[in-house]
Amino acid sequence: GNSVTQMEGPVTLSEEAFLTINCTYTATGYPSLFWYVQYPGEGLQLLLKATKADDKGSNKGFEATYRKETTSFHLEKGSVQVSDSAVYFCALSPYGNNRLAFGKGNQVVVIP
Amino acid sequence: DTGVSQDPRHKITKRGQNVTFRCDPISEHNRLYWYRQTLGQGPEFLTYFQNEAQLEKSRLLSDRFSAERPKGSFSTLEIQRTEQGDSAMYLCASSFQQNSNEQFFGPGTRLTVL
Numbered sequence: 001g002n003s004v005t006q007m008e009g010p011v012t013l014s015e016e017a018f019l020t021i022n023c024t025y026t027a028t029g030y031p032s033l034f035w036y037v038q039y040p041g042e043g044l045q046l047l048l049k050a051t052k053a054d055d056k057g058s059n060k061g062f063e064a065t066y067r068k069e070t071t072s073f074h075l076e077k078g079s080v081q082v083s084d085s086a087v088y089f090c091a092l093s094p095y096g097n098n099r100l101a102f103g104k105g106n107q108v109v110v111i112p
Numbered sequence: 113d114t115g116v117s118q119d120p121r122h123k124i125t126k127r128g129q130n131v132t133f134r135c136d137p138i139s140e141h142n143r144l145y146w147y148r149q150t151l152g153q154g155p156e157f158l159t160y161f162q163n164e165a166q167l168e169k170s171r172l173l174s175d176r177f178s179a180e181r182p183k184g185s186f187s188t189l190e191i192q193r194t195e196q197g198d199s200a201m202y203l204c205a206s207s208f209q210q211n212s213n214e215q216f217f218g219p220g221t222r223l224t225v226l
Contacts (some may be wrong), residue, residue: 091154099168
């Protein structure tokens with residue numbers, strides 16, 4: 001089936017540190033891949049997406065590259081800010097299918 | 113248009129009662145989705161509509177759950193004979209058919225079943 005696996009546990013880091021959140025997926029065919037972010041008290045927001053292999057999605061300093069050979073879509077940011085504190089979800093949409101399959105999410109806490 | 117809206121934002125009910133939630137999608141979006149999110153988990157797909165037609169239902173959607181979108185605009189999700197296991201955040205999302213992979217989410221309705 002289609003599934004997304006995110007690294008376990010919350011991520012706590014200092015302001016201006018480098019952030020990586022791992023995401024791997026299992027899917028048939030060629031899914032589209034997404035990162036969604038949920039800020040405290042707010043709804044899910046699309047952060048970035050990639051629709052085919054080797055595509056790089058980017059937004060607000062965040063980047064993720066669709067790696068078909070490793071079935072991964074890791075999220076990175078070079079210098080985090082306190083305002084980046086949120087829960088980050090990796091998700092996929094199988095080709096020709098409308099449902100999104102989400103990972104469990106990672107709480108990111110950035111300390112000043 | 114300010115995005116996808118959901119009502120109510122919070123609902124507390126006793127086991128065995130029926131509850132109904134409403135979702136108003138972004139006006140030009142013809143696809144509407146329902147998801148359920150429990151604590152510490154990602155959202156799980158429940159069902160989706162294209163206009164007024166319900167095109168897909170998850171196995172998570174038991175017989176006690178029913179969703180409608182009668183005029184192809186707002187949608188309702190009803191849970192009959194609620195159980196404690198139904199306690200969760202119910203999320204609605206909408207998308208435009210031509211770009212259906214990009215879904216826009218509402219703030220959710222948090223249901224607590226006592």
